[in-house]
Structure formats: structure tokens, C-alpha cells
Amino acid sequence: MQMNMKAAILSGTKKINIESINKPVPGKNEILIKLKTCAICTWDQRAYNGINNVLFPFIGGHEMFAEIEEVGSGIDRAQWDVGEKAAVGLLSMCGHCHYCEIGEEGICSNHDYNKIVGGLPYPGTGGFSEYLVVEPHNLFKASKTLKNEKGAFAEPLSCVIHSVNKIDLSKAQNALVIGAGTMGILHLLLLKAKGLSVFISEPNERRRSFAVKLGADEVIDPVNEDPVRKIKDLTDGRGADVVFNATAVLDVAKQAIEMVAPLGTVSFYSSIYPKELIEIDPNWLHKKMVSITGSANSNARDFQNAIDMISDGLVDPSPLISNVIPFENIRDAYTASMMPDNYRTILKF
Ligand SMILES: [Zn+2]
Ligand SMILES: [Zn+2]
Structure with a gap:
């Protein structure tokens, strides 16, 4: 029946x-x-x-x-x-x-x-x-x-595990997660479970304090401070060893690349909406040996x-x-x- x-x-x-x-x-x-x-x-x-x-x-x-x-x-x-x-x-x-x-x-x-x-x-x-x-x-x-x-x-x-496992973290001491929405916070929880120092950049104050409560080592307010300078201050001028962009904002995607350390990795976890392009200097990639990647599903x-x-x-x-x-x-x-x-x-x- x-x-x-x-x-x-x-x-x-x-x-x-x-x-x-x-x-x-x-x-x-x-x-x-x-x-x-x-x-x-x-x-x-x-x-x-x-x-x-x-x-x-x-x-x-x-x-x-x-x-x-x-x-x-x-x-x-x-x-x-x-x-x-x-x-x-x-x-x-x-x-x-x-x-x-x-x-x-x-x-x-x-x-x-x-x-x-x-x-x-x-x-x-x-x-x-x-x-x-x-x-x-x-x-x-x-x-x-x-x-x-x-x-x-x-x-x-599972998507965040895929994103994090895709990257060689063996030389990484710290990671920056941009955006403290659900996916940003899941990145924070997983990276903390792996023993890294985790910095969060997030414009919303409540979300920043939520991230601190859940273990973020430092938070950055990208509206009221220069996030690129702040991440350099936090890392002896190097930048973050790994940067995960968990926001859909194009300008943030550009900034993500400026925030990574030499030999580091930038991962575009979030899709960017609306769809637009960013410029990348191949000589900078060549000299800094930075990897740029992404992860979905x-x-x-x-x-x-x-x-x-x-x-x-x-x-x-x-x-x-x-x-x-x-x-x-x-x-x-x-x-x-x-x-x-x-x-x-x-x-x-
Ligand atoms: Zn989903
Ligand atoms: Zn198939």
C-alpha cells in the first residue's frame, strides 16, 4: 500500500x-x-x-x-x-x-x-x-x-575538515580565519583541536566575542583597525601561516592574500558573491612561495x-x-x- x-x-x-x-x-x-x-x-x-x-x-x-x-x-x-x-x-x-x-x-x-x-x-x-x-x-x-x-x-x-586537511599544516604555527559565521567558527574549532593559534577577523562585535569564548587566541576588528597591519603585528611581521577566507566579500578575498606569510597558504573556503575577479602578482607568488587554494564540499x-x-x-x-x-x-x-x-x-x- x-x-x-x-x-x-x-x-x-x-x-x-x-x-x-x-x-x-x-x-x-x-x-x-x-x-x-x-x-x-x-x-x-x-x-x-x-x-x-x-x-x-x-x-x-x-x-x-x-x-x-x-x-x-x-x-x-x-x-x-x-x-x-x-x-x-x-x-x-x-x-x-x-x-x-x-x-x-x-x-x-x-x-x-x-x-x-x-x-x-x-x-x-x-x-x-x-x-x-x-x-x-x-x-x-x-x-x-x-x-x-x-x-x-x-x-x-565535513566540508571544514576537507578544507583544513587539504593544507600541509606541518610547518604552520598559526592560522587566520576571516569571518566568524558558522563555517568560520567550525574552522576555529577544528584548528584549535589541531593545536594551532587561531586569529579571527570579523566586523561584528558579538561574533568576535563569541569566537573568543570558543578559543580564538586573538580577534581583529577589520572596520576599526587595519587587519593587514594587525595580523603582521601578531606574527612578528610575517603574516598568518594559513589564511582561510570564510566570507563571500570580494575585498576581503583581496585582503586575504595580503595577510599570508611567506611559504604560507591562502584558502578560499567561501564562494565569492557576486562573482568578480582579483589580481595576483605572479612575481610575488614566485618570491614568497605562497600557495593559493580553495575548498568546497x-x-x-x-x-x-x-x-x-x-x-x-x-x-x-x-x-x-x-x-x-x-x-x-x-x-x-x-x-x-x-x-x-x-x-x-x-x-x-
Ligand atoms: Zn551546507
Ligand atoms: Zn562523479
């Missing part, structure tokens, strides 16, 4: 409604998961506000934490059984391109947010629905006692690392939970998530 479930359908810019759709049924080698939590990320806000191009009707949400509801035939129940909890990886990777084959599915050549995933009737990342059908490789096991709200941070933390190893670090308490994302709102009230949740002082709004199913 066909059962129904609820999903949040984005049918146009700023038009989202909870609707009843068919509940998916797991086939051979598939697992039916029941979503426990899903956070609203900046990407989802951009889809909602019409900045990211999505195909309507669209089902967003990708920072998912779930419980196994039912397993299809062929699933090893010693590995995956009903009631177990797991973070859910990105479902829209193709699994067979060059990058998927070398275990770097975060840069999948065929990645498309407008794919249909999870047994849903509409395109999207799928997390704003009560149930999804996935394959075992999409799931990353969590301890059964992990709080559902914390589990929703596996995806953003994550892979299966990063996901497992992330959920393990959260389960073991090595990274505690709890301070980033601004509000927990029932899934049915997703419109209120969007409004809350876009308030200026918000970190993460978590939808609870």
Missing part, C-alpha cells in the same frame, strides 16, 4: 509549503531513513531567495541526520540495522566519474543539485522531507546516544571523520545551534535562519 509523508516543497522564490507526497520504499540494497534533523544552510537560503538557480518544485536541505527506519533485501544487518543513527552524505554525486572514482566525490564532474535523489518525486538535495531512500555508502554511522541536533553538523564540519572520509569527531566530543557544535524549530514550521525556520545574529537553525522532525 502506498504511504504518504511530508516534505517541504519550494515552488518558487520564497514560496515554500509542507505537502504530502509518496513515501519512498527501499528496494534491494537500499535503506529507508527517517530524518531526525536537518539544518538550513546559506546555500538553502540562496535557493529560497532566488539567488541559486534551482528547478521548481525543489526539495532542499543537505545537512541531514537520520535514523534507519527499514532496510531492503541484501543489506548486511550487522552493518546497518533499524534504529541506528547516521549522518547522510551528499546524494547527488554520480559515483562513476574520475573524481568519484579517486574518492574525491566533492568535486564530482556530474554533480547537480537539481538531480532527483532519495526516491523523491522532485529534484533537490532531499533533506527537507521526512523519509529518504539511500544506499549504505551514503550513510556515516553515529553513536546511538548522539543528540540529533549535533548530528546535523556532520555535513558542514567533502568526501566520504571527511563525513566519517566529522561524525566521529562530533560523537567523541572532539568538536562540539552545540554553541552554533541558534534555534531548533519543528519541520512543519519551515517558513518560520527560514525567517529565523536569515536573522543577522543567527548561526544554525535546525529543523527537527
Whole structure:
């Protein structure tokens, strides 16, 4: 018998409604998961506000934490059984391109947010629905006692793990994180867990003191002091060994390059919006031996690392939970998530 479930359908810019759709049924080698939590990320806000191009009707949400509801035939129940909890990886990777084959599915050549995933009737990342059908490789096991709200941070933390692990930190003593939003703070927590001194540059005073509370060694107010001079003062004139830009602002991206030490690395973690260019002097790169890189998304190893670090308490994302709102009230949740002082709004199913 066909059962129904609820999903949040984005049918146009700023038009989202909870609707009843068919509940998916797991086939051979598939697992039916029941979503426990899903956070609203900046990407989802951009889809909602019409900045990211999505195909309507669209089902967003990708920072998912779930419980196994039912397993299809062929699933090893010693590995995956009903009631177990797991973070859910990105479902829209193709699994067979060059990058998927070398275990770097975060840069999948065929990645498309407008794919249909999870047994849903509409395109999207799928997390704003009560149930999804996935394959075992999409799931990353969590301890059964992990709080559902914390589990929703596996995806953003996996992206930050990817960003940090991409860089050789063996000679780095310090790191500068520009921007103390959710992703900036997750960089701070992870870099502190790795034993580095971490500086934060952030114009918002409340966010600066939040960063100090969470372990930032120094904070920079880029509006009232010259951030380039300040970082040099803090580092014997060298600059930061690693600079992560976690803001979407072009001028900050330019400044990030001026703030790095010789032999250091600048990583463009955030995408820049609107899309514009910056100039780089090749002779400066040549002489200072600076590396410039970027990072987006994550892979299966990063996901497992992330959920393990959260389960073991090595990274505690709890301070980033601004509000927990029932899934049915997703419109209120969007409004809350876009308030200026918000970190993460978590939808609870
Ligand atoms: Zn996200
Ligand atoms: Zn691929």
C-alpha cells in the first residue's frame, strides 16, 4: 500500500509549503531513513531567495541526520540495522566519474543539485522531507546516544575538515580565519583541536566575542583597525601561516592574500558573491612561495571523520545551534535562519 509523508516543497522564490507526497520504499540494497534533523544552510537560503538557480518544485536541505527506519533485501544487518543513527552524505554525486572514482566525490564532474535523489518525486538535495531512500555508502554511522541536533553538523564540519586537511599544516604555527559565521567558527574549532593559534577577523562585535569564548587566541576588528597591519603585528611581521577566507566579500578575498606569510597558504573556503575577479602578482607568488587554494564540499572520509569527531566530543557544535524549530514550521525556520545574529537553525522532525 502506498504511504504518504511530508516534505517541504519550494515552488518558487520564497514560496515554500509542507505537502504530502509518496513515501519512498527501499528496494534491494537500499535503506529507508527517517530524518531526525536537518539544518538550513546559506546555500538553502540562496535557493529560497532566488539567488541559486534551482528547478521548481525543489526539495532542499543537505545537512541531514537520520535514523534507519527499514532496510531492503541484501543489506548486511550487522552493518546497518533499524534504529541506528547516521549522518547522510551528499546524494547527488554520480559515483562513476574520475573524481568519484579517486574518492574525491566533492568535486564530482556530474554533480547537480537539481538531480532527483532519495526516491523523491522532485529534484533537490532531499533533506527537507521526512523519509529518504539511500544506499549504505551514503550513510556515516553515529553513536546511538548522539543528540540529533549535533548530528546535523556532520555535513558542514565535513566540508571544514576537507578544507583544513587539504593544507600541509606541518610547518604552520598559526592560522587566520576571516569571518566568524558558522563555517568560520567550525574552522576555529577544528584548528584549535589541531593545536594551532587561531586569529579571527570579523566586523561584528558579538561574533568576535563569541569566537573568543570558543578559543580564538586573538580577534581583529577589520572596520576599526587595519587587519593587514594587525595580523603582521601578531606574527612578528610575517603574516598568518594559513589564511582561510570564510566570507563571500570580494575585498576581503583581496585582503586575504595580503595577510599570508611567506611559504604560507591562502584558502578560499567561501564562494565569492557576486562573482568578480582579483589580481595576483605572479612575481610575488614566485618570491614568497605562497600557495593559493580553495575548498568546497567533502568526501566520504571527511563525513566519517566529522561524525566521529562530533560523537567523541572532539568538536562540539552545540554553541552554533541558534534555534531548533519543528519541520512543519519551515517558513518560520527560514525567517529565523536569515536573522543577522543567527548561526544554525535546525529543523527537527
Ligand atoms: Zn551546507
Ligand atoms: Zn562523479
